[in-house]
Amino acid sequence: MINKDSLTHHISQQFNAELEEVRSHFLAMGGLVEKQVNDAVTSLIDADSGLAQQVREVDDQINQMERNIDEECVRILARRQPAASDLRLIISISKAVIDLERVGDEATKIAKRAILLCEEGESPRGYVEIRHIGDQVRKMVREALDAFARFDADLALSVAQYDKTVDREYKTALRELVTYMMEDPRSISRVLNVIWALRSLERIGDHARNIAELVIYLVRGTDVKHIGLTRMQEEVQGKGKDS
């Protein structure tokens, strides 16, 4: 099983340092993305267009971080020709960084909706749902990153499992908001802003799940994409007991 110790006993100290560096850059990007989600949700709930604007500006930094991490991964692949768990680390990071960047994009979209709501006036409904689902997906992002940092496949599994809950609550919220719009058609445009923000939150949950799946791949060496939660659990817990 992969862990920090196996990385630190690497033959090449320089190679080691490079792997640790790209890993820490990835986690730093994760921290910033997490903050963006937090700020975006807050800006929408508090109708704080200044904070929303700030979220939109920070997105450039995140894009730049993605480019840099990508470059580091390609450099390591080209010069170091990593194998086994080192290769899996680079592959996982180079994929997870795409998800992180898209989480950043969704945060920006939420901030855009916050600005529109400041301009058009508050939505009569939906803030409770935004706060609630916002809390859930932020937790997913944080735990997916924690799982990455600690090579923790069990935590990653629980993140992937939790995505079902978010999807269910998202659908319930959507149904209620659609019913509300039918009763008060003048609110349609404002309620739709909340619906789009909820949609972005649901997508953030999907990306957190993708990152969690990459953690399982990194730690267990098995690709658990598209295999369903039952088989995913068997992969994580079954092999966990053997090793």
Add this chain to the structure above:
Amino acid sequence: MINKDSLTHHISQQFNAELEEVRSHFLAMGGLVEKQVNDAVTSLIDADSGLAQQVREVDDQINQMERNIDEECVRILARRQPAASDLRLIISISKAVIDLERVGDEATKIAKRAILLCEEGESPRGYVEIRHIGDQVRKMVREALDAFARFDADLALSVAQYDKTVDREYKTALRELVTYMMEDPRSISRVLNVIWALRSLERIGDHARNIAELVIYLVRGTDVKHIGLTRMQEEVQGKGKDS
């Protein structure tokens, strides 16, 4: 500049064969995904729930193709330690395959909306827009794949540029549909099905653009993500004249 000839003069015939194979698997997956988008849009416009159901069933095949191609890429990275343009080919494929799979997901979502529209009754508006934007994004997917097949950075550039047009038309369509819903609130639920389908089409355009950007990276060796269309054009055309 990379081209098919440089691949065929590779030292290792076996390595060559593996690169060609993964490339052809990627393009085959692309062909199937393109068909899925086509079928999904047709099923929605023709209210053909049988065809929509078929789209949903084929999605498993696409997921399996993604897993297989992923495995091939990892195997090549681990055993062949590719460099330069070979490495870029593997990196591009392993990223573009994620976009292709998500295009497949969006096609499935459109098919789901088609089924809901069959059950709830047709939307009073939006079919013209679905057909129109559907044609546009299918063209983008096809051309992005053609650009990949032919290492054609100019065609890839035009795909990336075209995404702006799709985004603009998507926004116009959305505004009109929101206005319609306000006038006829009883139609909200049905019109929303069309809106979600349009949203999926717009996302398909984004993924086609991502694939096009990967073609430019593959051919020119420059990461053109997030740099804006003007600089992207300079990268493609500027360097094109030098080489």
